[in-house]
Amino acid sequence: MRKEVKDTIIVELGEKLKEFPHFYLVDVAGLNAADTSDLRRKCFKNEIKMVVVKNTLLRKAFENSEIDYEPLYTSLKGSTAMMFCKTANVPAKLLKEYKDKKKEIPALKAAYAEESIFVGADKLDELCAIKSKNELIAEVVALLQSPTKNVVSALQSGASTIHGVLKTLGERPE
Numbered sequence: 001m002r003k004e005v006k007d008t009i010i011v012e013l014g015e016k017l018k019e020f021p022h023f024y025l026v027d028v029a030g031l032n033a034a035d036t037s038d039l040r041r042k043c044f045k046n047e048i049k050m051v052v053v054k055n056t057l058l059r060k061a062f063e064n065s066e067i068d069y070e071p072l073y074t075s076l077k078g079s080t081a082m083m084f085c086k087t088a089n090v091p092a093k094l095l096k097e098y099k100d101k102k103k104e105i106p107a108l109k110a111a112y113a114e115e116s117i118f119v120g121a122d123k124l125d126e127l128c129a130i131k132s133k134n135e136l137i138a139e140v141v142a143l144l145q146s147p148t149k150n151v152v153s154a155l156q157s158g159a160s161t162i163h164g165v166l167k168t169l170g171e172r173p174e
Helices: 003-019 033-045 055-064 070-075 090-100 121-129 133-171
Strands: 022-027 049-053 080-085 107-113 116-119
Touching: 003 049, 003 055, 003 080, 022 090, 033 049, 033 090, 049 055, 055 070, 055 080, 070 107, 070 116, 080 090, 090 107, 090 121, 107 121, 116 121
Parallel strands: none
Antiparallel strands: 022 080, 022 107, 049 080, 107 116
């Protein structure tokens, strides 16, 4: 590969690192063509951009980045694919789906999610537990609505109680 091509790839990887807030390093060695195609299809459906990279070029892109990715350097061995995404837990859930089907590949090597670095396949459950922005917003809205719902239901039950008392008093003979 010519130096100009390598430099272009490093720049493109650097742009992707800036564009996507989260990425996963995945071992895809041993996947046949059909499995690779299936994985790419699932990535596309989940808005994940998957790119197979050369470890040396990726390391240079990491070194050129403003963020310190040094803990990820140990994961740059063997065949590496990068999964870029906007939502931190989506690739983890996809990889967990494969793991639940008793498939060892693709396997998580490392990840950069929510400005934290996760190294090792044992971190997959932690990555799945990360909540997306929309999930957090939904939880906050539910928590904010809870006291309001309690007040409204208390007022409604109190109103029906007062109504019942007034009705009973109104029906009593004088």
